[in-house]
Amino acid sequence: MEPIEKQECPDFLQTSLAGAMALGLEPGSFYRNAYPGSLNLLMTYQDGCRANCSYCGLARERKAEPDENTFIRVKWPVYKLSDIIDILVKPQQEIAAKVQRLGRICISMITHPQAPSDCVSIVRRLSSATNLPISVLVSPTVVPDAGMFFQELKTAGADCVGVAIDAATPALFAAVRGPAVGGPHRWETYWAAVKQAVRVFGRDHVSVHLIVGLGETEQAMVETISQASVEGAQVHLFSFCPEPGSSLSNHKPPSYGQYRRIQLAAYLFNNKQITLGEFKFDSKGKIVDFGQPLEELLGDDLAQGKPFMTSGCPNREGCVACNRPYGNERPGPNLRNYPFLPERQDVNMVKGQIWHD
Template sequence: MNNMESPEYMRMSLAAAMTLGFKEGRFYRGATLPCVNLLLTYDEGCVGACSYCGLSRKREGDYPEKSFIRVSWPTYETDDIVDKMLEKKDKLKRVCISMVTNKKAVHDTIDVTERIRAKTNLPISLLITPTLLSREDLVNFKKSGAEMIGVAVDAVTPELFDSHRGKGIKGPHRWEKYWEVTGQALEIFGENMVGVHLIVGLGETEREMAKTIQKVKDMGARTHLFSFFPEEGSKLEKHPQPPAGQFRRMQFVRFLVDECFSTEGEFVYDENDRVVAFGLNEEELNLLTDLGTPFMTSGCPDEKGEVACNRPYGDSMPGPDIRSFPFWPKKEDLEKIRRELETY
């Protein structure tokens, strides 16, 4: 027992620790992170058993030392973190507090949110664990100062959710509960104030992913898309990343649906349920591709509506094969993206 537990302590992404000056380092290609990503921490850890997650109870090692999204999440005193946010406020546009599946997390999420709200004006997102929550909890989250909610559904069919997160892996999470809480969060926080996380590459078809992105849009939420990126020590550590072409098409689908350029019903699929047409003419396709925006990280926005939670290299290694761009893609990036979009 190290007693460095929430709410007095929080884990922080390595990227956020660099942004706040707790750690030294530089980002590949000059990327910046304007969102502080925090994670509740407990000696007993998370009771989830998700197949792809570094925090799974089934992964060997002490919880405070477990990596998450393939990087370390160092632990700091919560009050020190808030003080650093004040010091670096000109660099910051949002803070996100992530729950884990631990019964103490509901109370502690409110505690940490109130501490941050008391001292800063930063917009606060909560990445919640629906398994633990009632409608009243969501109301209390809003009262404490949070203004956006994230729900990591991740897998896009009931069968895949069950096999990666639920009964199929002896985990506590249930598909119906996640969508129920997503709907409640929308009622309480409002349209476009809920982001649903979906992971490309957990065994779904492109049609299944596109239909789920449309479902999220129809509910009034937005999709935050990730490329599967295997975590060492997780059950899926040997599972490959999805092909670049598949991820690029799903990024483009998300952009078209969320920004109301197309609906899922306008897409054309081949015999393997891969998207072969997006409901656009060639001029529209080229124009929207050249924006670069569809292939940037999708996440909670800043006050101007631009993505604040850009998670630099959260779903790919720094290098030539960036999946979610944390900055505007350059001309050579877009040329590569166009080739990938057409690769099957």
């Protein structure tokens, strides 16, 4: 009898449900035609992720029902890497319109000792088969030499990397990702990886992921966004949304007002339009002033709602490819990250949320 093939990296990967739909591997349609611009791939191993982040669907000690076996609240089906590549390299006339809209591939590592070497192998295979730019969301904890690893990724074909720091302060990081929850991650390790990544890939080719609403003040989040900007990294924001069965399953998402103000701050830092000293905060650390009227700071960008769109790695034309449709919420009229340019009624609603909680 032939041995059963393990459905794990480097030959198998999970895809986001949206990515699987774009590839024609899963049925479904996208609310408001919000097709994904990036194929998001997640590394997978039978013994799972070694981390235990209290908000994450991949947490080692997550207690979820079988039908709740999700990550970011949706299924991530497993496919052969060779099958994914076969779809991506089909002649244009054979590719569905959804696939043609893909402008990037993003590979997310998990905290597993095999992940670094397997990730380099996967990047090399995808880079040699397709002309899509490739990002890697790195897990620094399992990378013994970050500088060498980033150079290997770049040589293999990646052009951008991300580091999901998630929590805005050292204490909060330790509480939700580190020793307090039996997790292996350390704040210093993650920031050291950001610095090494910028040295290898260059400024603005590195991203720091941050989750708004884990318990930080707005001032703490703005200070961390500023730190990322000083290091040469872009910031990609996520709004906390509880994952069933996780330790923070009963934790509430941030208010729309809190999230909108942080979106504006991140957009201004990402576009080099503001410095930390221009912000004013109240006694509770809430943003009360950006230094200038928002209309003067942002002009047409605010009128078009661009600061409230998903921030992510770009396609070859410089437009955001990683728009992660509905990664922060269920599809509906009141979105936190818009995966498309907001319409006039969207912008009017969002602008009304900025100073209201």
